[in-house]
Amino acid sequence: MVICIIALVVCGILGIFSVKYRAIAKESFKCTFRLITFRPCNTNLDQRIKANITSKLLKRTPKLAKLVYRYFTLLSVVFVVIFFASMGYGAYALYNLGVHGTCNLKNPDECIFDPNAGEEQSCNLGVTHNFIPNILSRNKISLDSAWNFSKQYKSII
């Protein structure tokens, strides 16, 4: 199944750092190889991915789980297309940054990788570099208490 292709790329990258993912990457390679040679995947990996995703959804939203289970192949094709399209755009942007100094040729100021970003430059969400300090001072919250809160929140999740 095409989902193995995503697994191959993702686990291939993660496999550089972890043996666990290396094994899955090998398995997804076998699965992908069989896919491109028009044979069904015989490693059971696609089935495990499908069952894992579906059972996680089943715990929260059974209707969505049913939809995903039924159209899993179609959804995986869509995800593979999106995945490779975004990889292609990412590569194109990096190429432009290297060659032309900006990743966005049409609007050079909007390049997120721009190393010459101004002091007040904001990201797409409109968050400036002094966004958090401003919120803290407006709400009379000290940096220490904010830090403690973030630690507690981390332990909860």
Place this chain on the structure above:
Amino acid sequence: MNVEKLRRDFPIFERKIRGQNIVYLDSACMTLRPNCVIDKIKEYYEKYPACAGRSSHVLANEVTEKYNNSRRTLSKFIGAKTPEEIIFTKNTTEGINLIKNSLNFEKGDVVLTTDKEHNSNLIPWQILREKGVTHKIVQSNEDLTFNLENYEKKLKEGNVKLVSMVHTSNLDGVTNPAREIVNIAHDFGALVLLDGAQSIPSLEFNVKKMDVDFLAFSGHKLCGPSGTGVLYGKKELLEKLNPFLVGGDTVAQSTYEDHEFLPIPEKFEAGLQNYAGIIALGEATNYLLRIGKNKIEKHETNLNSFITEKLNEFDSIELIGPSDPKLRGSIFSFNVKGMNAHDVALMLSNLRNVCVRSGQHCVHSWFNAHKLEGSVRASFYLYNTLEDIQIFIETLKRVLVLK
């Protein structure tokens, strides 16, 4: 039978995975092990980790005694005439292969099996075709119970040297009528080898009363260690057989030119044996004898009746085997219409740690003949409770939403 009390003997039930206990319904593949069996394995390695029957020091004597005790227990367990009739093997598969290689098959001989044989009781006979031996199959009834008429017809066709049949099928839990099978086969001068892997752990079985010639079963399906098994054979038949594996511990004497085999059972037990496993297998059979196999059988039937009643309401569930749960022993094999068996099993495991088996259960031939991809198989044993079954049903209901 106090199941709640028995469960305390199995340390696996204390384990939590993803914060939840496990619901183990895969005993037809492998049973869980009680503390007494685990302790016996540990005891061997801690107290007497030596060879049996070779050296004569204090540790060797101890392990020899325990090894022989285990053989006596197994002999009592199946009602053999003498402990010499018990040959220790790795598993049922090895037992069947021993017969395949040791019985003197000749061109024109026929081996008869059912249509629901495990690969272990199918492939050996297919291989024998090279020797000119014919393998014939007795077709089951439509509800997958044994068809005695078909069986007799096949025997009447002649030259049947061996009837090698599964006693209780791991596919659907159906138990074949061993007594009739043996009697009819003997009338036609054929020998009978029973694959008792699924039946011996749960059913009262006495080889003398049944008059069966050979019986093979595994330790891992009766709370014993994996890698242990038994081949029973009538003494007079075993004495005539040539050993399959030869070497250390099978001979009394050897010269550069010749050798003299030891008597049974040693001549069939080549090389250093799995002493820890075999001693623990003796302990496992003692454990089952203490509980009583009739109680185990009754308990399994109750669980199967309960599950059958509850799942009968669902049209999407297609049962494999007879509708009467009493005929299916400890196995509930099914398919969910429109869903892959592996998907169902994986989701049962992911959602609530429900362990069932999916696929073709090593009975590929039957599934291929019936054009089925496989099935989901829930199988129970002495440690399963009604609560386990309820969890299984509730989780399955959640999965059924997907179809």
